Amino acid sequence: MMRLDKLLGHTGWGTRKELKELCKGGHVTVNGTVCRDSSRKVDPFADAVAVDGEAVVYEEHIYLMLNKPAGVVSATEDNLSPTVIGLLPQKYQGAGLFPVGRLDKDTTGLLLITNDGVWAHGITAPKKHTDKVYEAVVAGTIPDDVGERFASGLVLADGLHCLPARAEQTGEDRLTIVVQEGKFHQVKRMCAAVGLRVTKLQRRSIGALVLDEALQPGDFRPLTEAERELPFSSKNPFQQEKNMVL
Ligand code: URA
Numbered sequence: 001m002m003r004l005d006k007l008l009g010h011t012g013w014g015t016r017k018e019l020k021e022l023c024k025g026g027h028v029t030v031n032g033t034v035c036r037d038s039s040r041k042v043d044p045f046a047d048a049v050a051v052d053g054e055a056v057v058y059e060e061h062i063y064l065m066l067n068k069p070a071g072v073v074s075a076t077e078d079n080l081s082p083t084v085i086g087l088l089p090q091k092y093q094g095a096g097l098f099p100v101g102r103l104d105k106d107t108t109g110l111l112l113i114t115n116d117g118v119w120a121h122g123i124t125a126p127k128k129h130t131d132k133v134y135e136a137v138v139a140g141t142i143p144d145d146v147g148e149r150f151a152s153g154l155v156l157a158d159g160l161h162c163l164p165a166r167a168e169q170t171g172e173d174r175l176t177i178v179v180q181e182g183k184f185h186q187v188k189r190m191c192a193a194v195g196l197r198v199t200k201l202q203r204r205s206i207g208a209l210v211l212d213e214a215l216q217p218g219d220f221r222p223l224t225e226a227e228r229e230l231p232f233s234s235k236n237p238f239q240q241e242k243n244m245v246l
Helices: 004-010 016-024 117-124 146-151 186-193 227-232
Strands: 028-030 049-051 063-068 108-114 132-139 166-171 174-179 197-206 220-222
Touching: 004 016, 004 028, 004 049, 063 227, 108 117, 117 227, 132 186, 146 166, 174 186, 186 197
Parallel strands: 108 197
Antiparallel strands: 028 049, 063 108, 063 220, 132 174, 132 197, 166 174
């Protein structure tokens, strides 16, 4: 059994204070009867809870895919800048959500958001060696041997030895880069090691999970059950693409 406000908060219907008001206002029913007491105990699996007639489906965790826009930080709270969690509607604010790893403030693209710590850890754990694919726009002359240099394991300015990675030139000032690590400014620092400055960076995929192209920057959607498994597949889907040697 759990408190009604806990169930509603967990499923993304608002903060505890808001839920108290929601219940008081007669918006919430339990087994078809209006319940104005947000502290009432309910069985999340057996009791039929609804908000304004919409069934509340209890799922232990929430899994979202966000197309992160530039200008927001990958954090739950920040004193200076808007956060990725702040982009989500009010109904998600009480659910304990956090970003799975980080993208820099100016980086765009695929960011996962969840309240499932075990799932998140399985994706970000360094030992997993999950492919992450980035599209980079760079300033500087792309060296002819950029692919070989990334593949042989770059050594960064601070002496850090990177795992072998892949880079392919896809335009005059564009590279597709595949890394299996996620250290601070990983891609930007790797590019700097071959004399390039990254001016734009977008993450396209994590493992076999690809950013949904229908999502505009700032948009998000829940992952399907099948999609939740895809980040654990270490190989990226672009390897199969025509002309793509990565
Ligand atoms: N590498 C970077 O340098 N920045 C990111 O945001 C992600 C990977």
